[in-house]
Amino acid sequence: MIRIEPRQxxxxxxxxxxxxxxxxxxxxxxxxxxxxxxxxxxxAYQEMFRGVFGSVFAFSEVLTRATPLIFTGLAAALAFRxxxxxxxxxxxxxxxxxxxxxxxxxxxxxxxILLLPLIVVLGxxxxxAGMVAPTYLKIRFGADEVVTTLLLNFIILIFVQMMLEGVxxxxxxxxxxxxxxxxxxxMLPPLIERMRVHSGLIVAxxxxxxxxxxxxxxxxxxxxxxxxxxxAAARHAGINVNRSLFGVAILSGGLAGLAGVSEVxxxxxxxxxxxxxxxxxxxxxxxxxxxxxxVGVVIAALFIAxxxxxxxxxxxxxxxxxxxxxxxxxxxxLCVLVGGFFARYRIVRAxxxxxxx
Amino acid sequence: xxTVLKLNGLSKHFGPVIANDNVxxxxxxxxxxxxLGENGAGKTTLMNMLFGHYLPDSGSIDVxxxxxxxxxxxxxxxxxxxxxxxxxxxxxxxxxENISALDNITLGSEPLLALRRSRQEAREKIQAxxxxxxxxAPLDTPVGRLSVGERQRVEILKALYRxxxxxxxxxxxxxxxxxxxxTLFENIRMMxxxxxxxxxxxxxxxxxxxxxxxxxxxxxxxKVGEMATSEADEKSIARxxxxxxxxxxxxxxxxxxxxxxxxxxxxxxxxxxxxTLSSVDLTVHAHEILGIAGVSGNGQSGLANVISGLVQPEQxxxxxxxxxxxxxxPAAMIRAGVGRIPEDRHHEGIVGAMSxxxxxxxxxxxxxxxxxxxxxxxxxxxxxxxxxxxxxxxxGPGVEAPARLLSGGNIQKLILARVFDRAPRLILANxxxxxxxxxxxxxxGRRLLEARARGAGVVLISEDLDEILGLADxxxxxRDGELHEAPGxxxxxxxxxxxxxxx
Numbered sequence: 125m126i127r128i129e130p131r132q133x134x135x136x137x138x139x140x141x142x143x144x145x146x147x148x149x150x151x152x153x154x155x156x157x158x159x160x161x162x163x164x165x166x167x168a169y170q171e172m173f174r175g176v177f178g179s180v181f182a183f184s185e186v187l188t189r190a191t192p193l194i195f196t197g198l199a200a201a202l203a204f205r206x207x208x209x210x211x212x213x214x215x216x217x218x219x220x221x222x223x224x225x226x227x228x229x230x231x232x233x234x235x236x237i238l239l240l241p242l243i244v245v246l247g248x249x250x251x252x253a254g255m256v257a258p259t260y261l262k263i264r265f266g267a268d269e270v271v272t273t274l275l276l277n278f279i280i281l282i283f284v285q286m287m288l289e290g291v292x293x294x295x296x297x298x299x300x301x302x303x304x305x306x307x308x309x310x311m312l313p314p315l316i317e318r319m320r321v322h323s324g325l326i327v328a329x330x331x332x333x334x335x336x337x338x339x340x341x342x343x344x345x346x347x348x349x350x351x352x353x354x355x356a357a358a359r360h361a362g363i364n365v366n367r368s369l370f371g372v373a374i375l376s377g378g379l380a381g382l383a384g385v386s387e388v389x390x391x392x393x394x395x396x397x398x399x400x401x402x403x404x405x406x407x408x409x410x411x412x413x414x415x416x417x418x419v420g421v422v423i424a425a426l427f428i429a430x431x432x433x434x435x436x437x438x439x440x441x442x443x444x445x446x447x448x449x450x451x452x453x454x455x456x457x458l459c460v461l462v463g464g465f466f467a468r469y470r471i472v473r474a475x476x477x478x479x480x481x
Numbered sequence: 482x483x484t485v486l487k488l489n490g491l492s493k494h495f496g497p498v499i500a501n502d503n504v505x506x507x508x509x510x511x512x513x514x515x516x517l518g519e520n521g522a523g524k525t526t527l528m529n530m531l532f533g534h535y536l537p538d539s540g541s542i543d544v545x546x547x548x549x550x551x552x553x554x555x556x557x558x559x560x561x562x563x564x565x566x567x568x569x570x571x572x573x574x575x576x577x578e579n580i581s582a583l584d585n586i587t588l589g590s591e592p593l594l595a596l597r598r599s600r601q602e603a604r605e606k607i608q609a610x611x612x613x614x615x616x617x618a619p620l621d622t623p624v625g626r627l628s629v630g631e632r633q634r635v636e637i638l639k640a641l642y643r644x645x646x647x648x649x650x651x652x653x654x655x656x657x658x659x660x661x662x663x664t665l666f667e668n669i670r671m672m673x674x675x676x677x678x679x680x681x682x683x684x685x686x687x688x689x690x691x692x693x694x695x696x697x698x699x700x701x702x703x704k705v706g707e708m709a710t711s712e713a714d715e716k717s718i719a720r721x722x723x724x725x726x727x728x729x730x731x732x733x734x735x736x737x738x739x740x741x742x743x744x745x746x747x748x749x750x751x752x753x754x755x756x757t758l759s760s761v762d763l764t765v766h767a768h769e770i771l772g773i774a775g776v777s778g779n780g781q782s783g784l785a786n787v788i789s790g791l792v793q794p795e796q797x798x799x800x801x802x803x804x805x806x807x808x809x810x811p812a813a814m815i816r817a818g819v820g821r822i823p824e825d826r827h828h829e830g831i832v833g834a835m836s837x838x839x840x841x842x843x844x845x846x847x848x849x850x851x852x853x854x855x856x857x858x859x860x861x862x863x864x865x866x867x868x869x870x871x872x873x874x875x876x877g878p879g880v881e882a883p884a885r886l887l888s889g890g891n892i893q894k895l896i897l898a899r900v901f902d903r904a905p906r907l908i909l910a911n912x913x914x915x916x917x918x919x920x921x922x923x924x925x926g927r928r929l930l931e932a933r934a935r936g937a938g939v940v941l942i943s944e945d946l947d948e949i950l951g952l953a954d955x956x957x958x959x960r961d962g963e964l965h966e967a968p969g970x971x972x973x974x975x976x977x978x979x980x981x982x983x984x
Contacts, residue, residue, distance in 0.1 A: 346846060349835060359791070361815075364810075
């Protein structure tokens with residue numbers, strides 16, 4: 125008889141090794157469709173590597189791509205730590221972006237230096253607002269937040285499209301559904317001249333560090349971990365579980381909103397309804413790959429951004445489809461999940477014969 | 482009479498706890514055997530070994546085959562037990578609520594890859610069983626819409642459909658009204674007349690005496706008695722269940738002090754009998770251990786939930802140390818000086834993934850030696866943990882290790898350390914020694930007596946009457962969500978009160 129038993133101890137090497145091994149295995153699996161497409165996998169991976177580390181510009185592109193993923197990854201990781209399944213980062217990202225262009229494109233007469241902080245704060249607040257209703261419904265009626273946050277994504281996206289063809293539409297856009305651009309003083313300054321990587325990355329890194337510190341060292345983090353790991357015991361110990369959930373929901377929504385702010389105010393300058401190629405959903409993958417650790421989120425976001433940027437350059441160089449990037453990301457997530465299972469459980473063969481002593 | 486089942490010297494332990502110790506039992510064809518015992522006496526463990534859910538440490542089981550010849554049963558395989566004609570109806574039903582009774586009965590007994598299901602054939606077969614046994618149930622209604630009694634009949638039909646010759650019913654009447662219970666026993670009688678043999682687990686003396694042929698009593702995992710029902714009476718069974726001698730009060734007596742907890746007219750509308758309280762009055766004094774005795778599921782959870790602050794009662798007044806508690810929640814009770822030892826220490830007592838040190842301060846995160854300006858004082862927390870681990874002998878891989886790595890006894894010591902270190906005015910100890918070995922259990926008792934000597938009041942909820950008789954200054958019996966003060970320390974009388982007989 126085969127039984128699956130939880131492991132008593134998890135070795136540190138195992139927790140660190142599983143994601144790395146998963147990434148390598150995923151690249152190995154991805155060689156199969158590459159071969160099928162008629163490409164030499166080794167050459168393809170060389171192209172991919174060059175696309176990531178080949179030049180300062182290449183790597184700056186990876187950093188640019190990683191920035192929103194760090195925000196959405198943190199949004200998912202913190203919420204998931206409390207077992208609050210926020211699948212709505214995509215929608216919250218658009219709420220944040222919409223708030224950013226709404227105040228940043230000159231509608232409000234704000235003194236120059238105050239505009240950027242205002243955009244950031246209101247963007248985060250808009251994202252946080254997106255979590256209020258799902259969390260209230262969960263606490264009050266037990267509504268499953270997976271469903272409510274997921275469905276809100278579509279509602280918000282359609283709302284954004286409506287606004288982009290309505291009040292937020294740029295009068296100068298010749299009928300295109302896009303917003304007016306954010307004023308120059310409202311933009312996040314670039315980090316390197318003539319490259320796209322912007323100071324949103326610094327904000328993301330600071331927040332990741334702060335989140336890591338607060339989770340481990342603050343009373344707030346203590347409560348959050350207790351609620352996530354065993355809500356019944358947390359409640360019994362006098363922790364207000366609902367308040368903790370609400371707090372982390374607001375924070376998670378705010379971080380996702382910042383992803384939107386960072387994309388419009390750091391990169392695009394204006395809002396269209398295709399601002400995000402699924403950063404909100406990819407953030408969930410980032411968080412899972414990171415084992416819900418904030419610092420891990422930074423590493424996982426860099427990995428996934430590398431795969432995407434590298435696959436783009438590989439597909440240009442070798443003429444294979446860049447959808448391969450999605451494949452590598454999905455397979456590495458599957459590998460991590462399977463690996464995580466083996467890190468937590470072991471398979472034991474138990475004998476049932478010979479007990480009649 | 483032919484024997485259809487023999488359990489030969491079955492033993493089973495879980496860690497240091499002995500659940501069954503060399504239990505032998507025989508069951509004859511067409512017989513109703515009642516298996517009696519207090520909670521934790523090992524009845525369910527014994528039946529789970531019979532059914533293959535647990536693997537015995539030693540011992541063997543023989544089951545009669547269709548020809549009536551006893552054959553050894555391979556242990557640890559529920560499928561094999563089923564095939565040998567052993568059917569079990571668990572206390573908690575195992576039915577799929579969204580499909581019909583008919584489908585529930587046939588579920589799992591059909592070949593996986595059959596091209597078509599012979600529903601008509603199945604229906605006729607079930608109807609024949611219904612006609613023979615009198616176990617009626619609407620076959621085409623989804624189980625979710627059936628009453629509890631009907632669901633139980635579906636469970637029994639499911640076992641009979643699989644040609645069970647031996648039927649085990651685990652506390653079948655716990656969920657039934659008295660009328661439903663009577664009908665059930667009539668049906669059982671019809672089935673045994675057809676040759677079925679039945680073991681039913683119970684701790685209700687009345688129904689055991691009225692409906693069984695033979696009685697076997699378990700206590701502390703051992704079979705302590707067996708007799709024909711015709712020769713038994715309530716007193717003799719009660720004595721067997723709870724033991725003959727009353728243990729000495731471990732700590733001597735003490736003069737009670739001022740009231741530290743008083744409940745007056747407290748009512749909790751629970752979801753089930755186990756967490757319902759109806760207009761309860763209770764006073765606990767300083768220097769007093771109050772024992773709450775009762776059969777499991779009679780409102781103990783409801784009482785514990787109120788004293789823990791987990792549930793706000795619908796009516797009634799609660800005072801701790803003379804101060805009325807308005808809004809009841811765990812934090813308010815902790816502030817008022819109530820220390821709580823929860824019933825389920827893994828589920829409610831600790832956060833297993835967090836460290837031993839963190840679990841030791843989880844109830845006092847606001848204190849200035851735990852945090853300053855919202856940041857944890859890690860060194861102080863660690864020092865506190867090292868001190869408590871030493872004082873309360875919490876052993877394990879260290880205070881920074883996750884609490885789930887501790888053994889059950891050490892988890893309980895962790896909780897004791899957390900509770901007693903704050904010198905609480907009132908202590909709620911809910912099943913504090915369940916699942917602990919002798920040493921750890923004695924430690925719990927010693928700490929409770931120490932707290933009493935210091936001037937705390939203690940509410941000790943336990944299903945182990947020995948524990949209550951050994952520690953409590955005063956005993957109250959809980960039954961159907963009501964409290965009844967026991968007139969003395971007479972074990973037999975308390976046993977009868979617990980079983981619902983007039984004292």
